[in-house]
Amino acid sequence: MAKMNITAEPGKQEIVMTRIFDAPREDVWRTVTVPELIPRWWGSRSFTTTVTVRDVRPGGIWRFVQRDADGNEYAFHGVYHEVALPERLVYTSEFEGMPGRVQLETVTFEDLNGRTKMTDRSIFQIVEDRDGMLQSGMEKEVTESMDRLAGLVEKQRAR
């Protein structure tokens, strides 16, 4: 039920991920958008994530820095295009190690009688970047991140 589903058709510029959470979408939305909670679910457990800035409004900037066990840092940033509570988030995303390679992310939250289906559609500028992302081992990391998010959504509900 709560499994992550990743679709990436050959030759296309997108990766579509879905996941169902056992909580109303307002709860999922709140957990996803509160900056303070980012370090507790964003990315793999093996990284420490710091939020430099996260201004969730159209035109607002976000920037996260991931640090691995060896101290290597990986920074990501982007800009929010749309913040339509509790239905849709649209924003850009760029890994600072590859300047100019930008993704467009559309995250929708759909109500399933009290549960929430989250769909994350990542669009890449070129197919090669999409394929590079798939080959980077992102599936494992994203699955882990979504598991962390699901745990956190439940913890937030129980408070």
Added chain:
Amino acid sequence: MAKMNITAEPGKQEIVMTRIFDAPREDVWRTVTVPELIPRWWGSRSFTTTVTVRDVRPGGIWRFVQRDADGNEYAFHGVYHEVALPERLVYTSEFEGMPGRVQLETVTFEDLNGRTKMTDRSIFQIVEDRDGMLQSGMEKEVTESMDRLAGLVEKQRAR
């Protein structure tokens, strides 16, 4: 030489447009990014364009309103992700008549020994939106817009 080239492969989520301008890229960049000049080149001649806001910096918002001869208005807005003078502009774009349907635009300016090759890569969330844009008669409008821009770049140079 100065012709517009539009590429849109079947089944893909992108439209790639190129145009060569007979001016250095700093001149093309300036003409493209100055808000006051937008009404003089953006879109077809048959529309009147008003710039509501255009804040060309990462996180800056832009919004243009087009009005046709009958007084119908068509508004577009987006957010700048990257402003890398004079090489690259990355921003989002949304037609307000279709909320949530967002494009990612990457415009690059390449120096060709004093002339400038501009490449505009539009990425759509889904293939159907890309195809809808192609069927809307955008080729004629974009060609006209690029012709207007080329004339304006030359006029700016002559000043």
